[in-house]
Amino acid sequence: MGAEWLTVGRSELRKDAWDKVTGAAEYVDDIALPGLRYAAVVRAPHHHARIVGVNADDARALPGVLAVVTAADVPGHRTHGALVQDQPALAVDVVRHMGEPVALVIAESKAAAQHAARAVAVEYDPLPAVFDPVAALEPGAPQLHPGGNLLTRYDVQDGDVEAGFAASDVILEETFSVPRISPAYMEPEASTAIWHEDGTLTVWVSSQKPFEDRREIAAVLGMPEEKVQVRSAVIGGGFGGKEDSGLPILAALAAWAIRGSVRLVNNRHESFLAHPKRHPARLHLKVGAKRDGTLLALKAMVHMDTGAYASYGPAVGGLLTEMVPGAYRIPNVHVETLVVYTNSPFSGAMRGFGSPQAHFAIESLMDMLAHELGMDPLELRRKNILKPGDRFFTRVAVDETASSLPLIVEQMDAARTRLSRIPAAPGKIAGVGLALGMQSMGLGYRVPDTSANRLELLPDGRVRLYMGAPDLGQGLATVAEQIAAEALEMPYDTVRAADVDTAVSPNGGVTCASRMTYLIGNSVMLAARGLVDALLTYAARTLDLPREALVYRRGMVSLPGGEQVPVAEFASRASEEGQPIQAEG
Known part of the structure; x- marks a missing residue:
């Protein structure tokens, strides 16, 4: 790190660290509101059933119960x-997975809400259920949705796969299964909402996508988006699992129903049952290679279980399909992926977004192929690793990013050598395994992928950063603050990020896809340039000087005679005039 850097590259103290370690940080469950009430969800005990009737009379008669909401409401x-x-939002006629929300109870206390939820009588007519994505596509399988159980199909081919197998000396074929995995963030899903007297609504969320939450809440409540304000509280982890609007919608419904404030928090059992997981998948792979280890052909049939509802299943299936061949040069490839509805709890976004499933299969198969060939698994990978100029089977040219792959293989080799020297414990046998993963960055081909953030000079000369996407606990705000401070040549302590609030923050999209440092960083740098320009323009107008005669550096505006004026002088004046100095990038 060069001496000229002020903060980027340094290990700065996170501004939220003290509040978190002392318990002062306010998560959604900590938000204090006047007259706060509590909601509990009546969840289906069946994997698949027709709802014959819902009787909430006994629940409504219980002390402290304020309302019971069903789909009809x-x-x-x-x-x-x-x-x-x-x-x-609440089951309509049919439940498709165990734990699906059927009714919502709002009461004066959490205990009263939970007690009343148990008193709601729901009559069910159980239906046949299917949990295996292959079985779900067989004739006669229970159908979850009117269009059938096949949600999405991908079929991508490149080269002549059958000719590749015909030219192969060795052919291996194997089926791999990967399970459903919960994100298991420390803070379960939670939302707090308040209905205002003017007919507007504010919802606090623990979410990766506040602006999308606003859109979905408004649609379910039949309200204009501008009447719904969504705010981020401190977030205790996301990992993709908090890209679901289900709980904020229910909290908003509850607040609307009682025209008041309501809190709704999943316990861990509810989180396991009724919130997105990593997709289970069954991957059948067939690979062909020459005796020297050169890969010639790969054919894959993938069944991905999206559960009862689509969530991000179609997108996850697309990325999984791309990742099946791994980081290897294979001239003949055919991958077919079927994203299938089942009566399992629904799956959605989770870190890797389909690539962990694909890499588990291809890396396992590479080890099996190396064993069959009597070849070092690392040398097999080295021989077939992608290089700049190669073409991926999706017909995308491999650019210079692949230059890192040989270096990674060398690091693997060095690590294996080092770890192999560690003796096994008495009575144990030790070995060193290795695997190579590849991950895309961004939302995907032809998907709009932008981020907007705003900087504002405060009257005391500090800078407020209005981030457009939330920090999930991973330190995104600290990164953005460092980049803003660096771009403005100001101390790190003078920049403070505000929590996302759809009423005042620009729409920065979803915090996901390993892209936020890149997107927010570039957006903040553009905003910093715009802020300096706005500052100098205002200063020139205020001082009646030519704009080009002024220079900004390190929090000061330099005048033609050499005098330096702190930015606070202009920021405070602009604020008094009701025209704060700000810029968006």
């Missing part, structure tokens, strides 16, 4: 969904 759209509008 939903004022707007009854369904929502990130990519496909197939998921009811």
Whole structure:
């Protein structure tokens, strides 16, 4: 790190660290509101059943109960969904997975709400259920949705796979299964909402996508988006699992129903049952190679279980399909992926977004192939590693990013040598395994992928950063603050990020896809340039000087005679005039 850097590259103290370690940080469950009430969800005990009737009379008669909400009470759209509008806010006629929300109880206390939820009588007519994605596509399988159980199909081919197998000396074929995995963040899903007297609504969320939450809440409540304000509280982890609007929608419904403030928090059991997981998948792979280890052909059939609702299943299936061949040069490839509805709890976004499933299969197969060939697994990978100029089977040219792959293989070799020297414990046998993973960055081909952030000079000369996407606990705000401080040549302590608030923050999209440092960093640098320009323009107008005669450096505006004026002088004046100096990037 060069001496000229002020903060980037340094290990700065996170501004939220003290509040977190002392318990002062306010998560959604800590938000204090006047007259706060509590909600509890009545969840289906069946994997698949028709709802014959819901009787909430006994629940409504209990002390402290304020309202019971069912699908019939939903004022707007009854369904929502990130990519496909197939998921009811509250079940309509049919439940498709165990734990699906059927009714919502609001009461004066959490205990009263939970007690009343148990008193809601729901009559079910159980239906046959299917949990295996292969079985779900067989004739006669229980159908979850009117269009059938096949949600999405991908079929990508490159080269002549059968000719590749015909030229192969060795052919291996194997089926791999990967399970459903919970994100298991420390803070379970939570939302707090308040209905205001003017007919507007504010919802606090622990979410990766506050602006999308606003859109979905408004649709379900039948309200204009501008009447819904969504705010981020401190977030206790996301990992993709908090890219679901289900719980904020229910909290908003509860606040609307009682025209008051309501809190709704999942316990861990509810989180396991009714919130997105990593997709289970079954991957059948067939690989062909020459005796010297040169890969010639790969054929894959993938069944991905998206559960009862689509969530991000179609997108996860697309990325999984791309990643099946791994980081290897294979001239003949055919991958078919079927994203399938089952009566399992629904799956959605989770770190890797389909690539961990694909890499588990291809890396396992590479080890098996190396064993069959009597070849060092690392040398097999080295021989077939992608290089700049190669073409991926999706017909995308491999650029200079692949230059890192040989270096990674060398690091693997060195680590294996070092670890192999560690003796096994008495009575144990030790070995060193290795695997190579590849991960894309960004939302994907032809998907708009932008981030907006705003900087504002405060009257005392400090800078407020309005981030457009939330910090999930991974330190994104610290990164953005460092980049803003560096771009403005100001101390790190003078820049402070504000929590996302859809009423005042620009829409910075979803915090996901390993892209936020890149996107927010570049956006903040553009905003910093704009802020300096706005500052100098205002200073020139205030001082009646030519704009080009002024120079900004390190929090000061230099005048033609050499005098330096602190930015606070201009920022305070602009604030008094009701025109704060700010810029968006």
